[in-house]
Amino acid sequence: MDLKGWQDILLQSLSVGVIMQDADGVIFHCNPAAELLLGRSRREIERSGAIFQRDYSFREDGAIYPEHFYPANMVFKTGRAVRDVSIRVLRPDYSVGWLRVSAAPVALEDGSGDSGGSGGRQLHGVITMLYDMTDQKQMEIDMLRRNDELSQRFSTHTIKLELALDQLELAVNASNTGLWDWDLLTDKVSYSLNWKSQLGYADHEIGDCISEWKERLHPDDRDWLLEAMHGYRQKPAGSLENEYRMRHRNGSYRWMLSRAMAIRNSDGTSVRILGSHIDITERKLAEQSLLRLTQELRDVSRELARVEEAERRRFVQELHDTIGAGLTALSINMTIMRNQLSLRSLEDMESRLNDSISLLDETTDATRHLMAELRPPVLDDYGLAAAIRWQADVFAERNELNVSVDINGLEGRLEPEAEISLFRIVQSALTNISKHAAASDVDIVLNAADGKTTLTITDNGVGFCTDTLAKYKINPTWGLVSMRERAEAVGGSLSIHSSVGYGTTVVVKLESKR
Template identity: 30%
Template sequence: MTSGSEFPFSPDPVLSGTSDDRQHALQLNPQQLLDRIPVTIWQANDQGQIISLSARWQLITGRAPVDSLGEEFWNSVLLEDRDLSLQQWINACQQQRPFVLHLHLCSIRGNSCPFLIQSEPLLNDTDQLIGWVGTLQSTDVVIPLQSKWDYTQKFLQALLDNLSNGIVACDTQGVLTLFNSSAKKLHGLPLCPIPADEWASYYHLYQADGTTPLPQAEIPLYRALQGESVHNAEIVVKPSQGKPRTILASGDPIIAQDGQKLGAVVAIQDITLRKQAELELRKSEERWQLALQGTGDGLFDWNIVTNEVFMSPQLKQTLGYADHEVDNNFEGWRQLVHPDDLGEVAAAIEAHLRQSMPLYVAEYRMRCKDGSYKWNLARGQTKWDDNGQPIRMIGSHQDITRRKQAEMELARLNRDLEARVTSRTTQLEVAKNQKEALVVKEQEARRQSEVDRAGIKLYESIISNIQLGILVWHSQNLESVDHLELVSTNPAAESILKMNLHVEIGRQMSDIFPSFVGKHPDILLSLVEIIRTQQPRSIENVPYTFPEGDENLFSLRAFPLPEDCVGVAFENVTCKETNEPAFS
């Protein structure tokens, strides 16, 4: 072999050929025999560094074997392949098992050609690794249909790059070998042939919370490489350039038909927009739940996709039910509707969902807990998705029993009057007076209905433009008054208290109002008790000292909110000319 070390084995001197050829072969030394083999023979030490090459190497690359040992060997590899091939070589040597490697060498003609490296480990008598030996041959000989193979490779690469989902793959040594265009866009980085223990830091991978670095054992591609079938694993990618992205990853090990494991692959889907929409929906529902506390009418929220129906406690209380006594689903609502009204109600809902009617409006009877029925005016508005499919309806229920009773009584009297008009003229005036009285009652009922509708609009206006200060506190520990944390405020609160309260959100009450808390510990006890009992409470003439020293009196109305929160509505009553509470 053309190098400074002898090859660790002697080839069989009896070569195939004629007897003269065999006689001539016996006269050649082992090195000459190796140099005549039509493939390059190489040897590496136990660290994987090339220490010898046969003479055919120079015929391929134009470089002398002695000048291509160690790190110099890789200077003959095509620049685009060099880093990936070197990393695959190192990983394969660390496995201490036979391996096969594909790479491109720069040939003596100035172009690059594909080559195949095959290797076997060399072990001593105690089975310890002492080096490597193998062959290097052109795949132009092994694969004569290279052009067709190249076309197939280009076709597959184009196919992968046109997928909307990202595709990432690695080989059996855990070195990344494939990144399609979508994967590069999601990560903000190109393919880098790095081992698995560097994936998370290099590509900025985090757990679903977006703050905890993703351990190697939890990386979906690594899990697939270990033989696991991964489905919809949620992780976060936080590229150095660009916004964090939430992705779902699913993957499997790559297994050949003969059962050999070739690596692993994952498909990744960007769900950032979906996660943002879910967050906005939760915030919207929290605001809506708060608004529910201030209206007297019953409200409903129908998730048309899941058929879940939320009915507010006020709606159920109007019918005499406790909140838990009516199921929050479509069937729970349907069972309360009078059987004779179901058809018309269903038709009204269907017309609105088809967008034939801009609003859902229906009058129908609902069964009370005592078995009687009340008339309700239902009004709702639906939200449709981009495909025109209804997904959600929100609306209100208003008790119109008095109005309907007046209307039915009026109709009954009209029928009686029409039957008696010819025979009972003497009673016509009395009936007329009764009719006029009922008309007055109907008008009063209609007026009351308009007042009620105006009240709804007023509630909506109050929620958006209320001038009362509102602070919302969250108790982290109902066993202690020292854990009331500010979670929300409104402009009126900042104006009344002359403070920039938005910067105080997240802080404890004792840190924001230390003097007030020190003087009024009983109020903190009251707030915690309101959360425990879920009963509102009014507190009048509460003194509060402003930073400049002025002391004013405040009227407070505290009311329970979901998730261990309490709302406090307040106003300055120092200058009020009447002692009537502001929240009466």
């Protein structure tokens, strides 16, 4: 194969487009890469006589590329090479391509000595090289677009940050929040104006030492608080939150809610601690007042329960001594009267007398049942376990339900107030089950161990959604309130667990008192 053959093979295999023009500007050769980059066949390119189509070639700013500035035309005009010109082309299939174009003159010695602007060399043609830079250009466009987006987002976030800082400053001032910044490397602390004013001081009256904080701590809070701060400095995790008292300028102590966050360096060592504190004295006083009122209410509730039980016991005794005794005497008298009547008279009055005696017996039974409900003698005589079993049997018979009772670890008697409270809670729970649960089985479990007593009442009824009660702020029924108050009156707690379709469980816990 001769040299020309090798040259043809090289041109055909190049990924760079190559277009050759003679001295008159006529295109006489273009390789396959040029056809692909321009989107036209060799015949179409040679027939058009132009490498680029006038209305489909554009500059980087989007304007139509002027023909006289085409690289090949510039070479024909100046005789000098033109390199790395960017041209965007719109191909016949409407695809867009970016080309980097270079054109070089083909000049030979003419031997005439006339340079003709080309240094004594005669221009025989121009070779134009086309390099595909579409992907590169698209990346540049994408990067510019992304840069614009990031710049816009940065500007937006900067504006938002400035606004947030302004709002934060307003919020801090409005909420009277004191800020502090402790540099652990220099042991200097920067206290904000609000921090100082919360303690009654002007800005210039408190320095930048940590002792300004330590010396004003309440004696009862100082040791544990300094220990907590030391531990947080050594192993900072999350934030540190504490409530403590600080001495005001007037000598009183104010309650502070403090929150702190450590800033660590690359090796995890704390270098700064930033924090805030808010004066919560009014809240703490309200909490203490509420605790006192709660305790007073519990004492009142306990006394009311005691008085109620005393009244029940007195009323039962009155029923027994008056109505009960009278009914018994009346029953005896009517029985004697029936036995003493003549046979003839008995025939006339037997039916009416028997009805009266039956009614009297029913009234006597009802009175005894009422007395048992008011104050079951089994509770006084035999204790809580026997009373719960008795109540379960009565409830099961009356409502035709399966009631099981399981009592473990209860030895001896509990404190009378605790026994009656637990018994009344069982009664209330069973009443609620009969009214609302539509249950078929009820389990009552009483466990006593390690000085604690736990009462659990479970049914397999329809249940209810406790979350709904909380979400819509639905008040619980009086029965639930009464059970909870009875538990709290003896120092216990009551919780209710229920869900629709899965029954309800009532759990009472209290310290065993004997």
